[in-house]
Amino acid sequence: MDWLEITVYTSPGTVEAVAELFEEMETGGVIIEDPAVILRYAAETHPDEWGVPGKVSEHDWPLVKSYFPVNQGLNRRLSNFHRALELLAFNPVPRVSTRRIADEDWANAWRAYYKPVRAGQRLVVKPSWVEWSGKEGDLVIEMDPGMAFGCGTHTTTLLCLRLLEMHVHSGATVYDVGTGSGILAVAAAKLGAGRVTATDLDETACQVALENVARNQAARIVRVVQGNLLDLVKGQADLIVSNIIADVIINLIPDASRALVPGGIFIASGIIRDRAEEVRAAMEAYGLAVRDQLCEGHWVAFVGEKY
């Protein structure tokens, strides 16, 4: 099925009302793009990477987008939408544009939103479809997350990347539990790990991780295993990283502690602030002394050392 994308360029004070209008028409989802919010985000998160351009999009006003299915009811729905918008009598009058989208374009539409992201001093995550040349000494991870989690833009992933940069030593054995797109496993390999085992419950994630491992010429170092946590992993590691959620991390802690060599490092992320003390207590209870923690927004990542 094809879709009609309706874009409304409107003044900042009317964005919510336009979004509500779409919601009342049961379009099934609304996208809001506000240049002021994008600029603020860029300034707060990666100002060095982006230089915070004066203009972040081709339009100065925020836009609100939604989608109607292209079917027999389309013209009626569209004229209802125009009428309802007119009735709101916004001044200045919003500008509306439409564009037909073929179903197969959806799979790639999100790609436009990903840009290279610097994590820590040396690691840079670059979407595989973006041309970009970094600085000398950069370790560039080329990713296509497909349907898996982990393009390096999520805070929980960035915290792990920063901590991996500090703790992976040359030749280390690393386990990445809940690898998703494989981003942390590839990062560990780029940082010099000698052997990386990446696990995920999800079949698609494992497939995507394998593709990303190959894309980064890390297949000789990274092994991907489909399974629950460390259930199928034998042996001991110098470092274990896991970015899942607090409950799953708490379940993992006893096995992670057993699987670490003395002095080994456990990096736990995906922990919402409200649950951080529970995770810390579980780590301490299983012989993982908390040596460091990074907090950003709602998220916390811990570094534990096996004693």
Ligand SMILES: C[S@@+](CC[C@H](N)C(=O)[O-])C[C@H]1O[C@@H](n2cnc3c(N)ncnc32)[C@H](O)[C@@H]1O
């Ligand atoms: C938040 S994503 C993290 C992906 C990537 N490591 C990152 O940092 O961006 C969590 C991943 O953990 C996987 N996962 C969840 N529960 C799991 C479990 N019990 N065992 C293994 N993997 C699990 C999910 O399928 C998902 O791919």
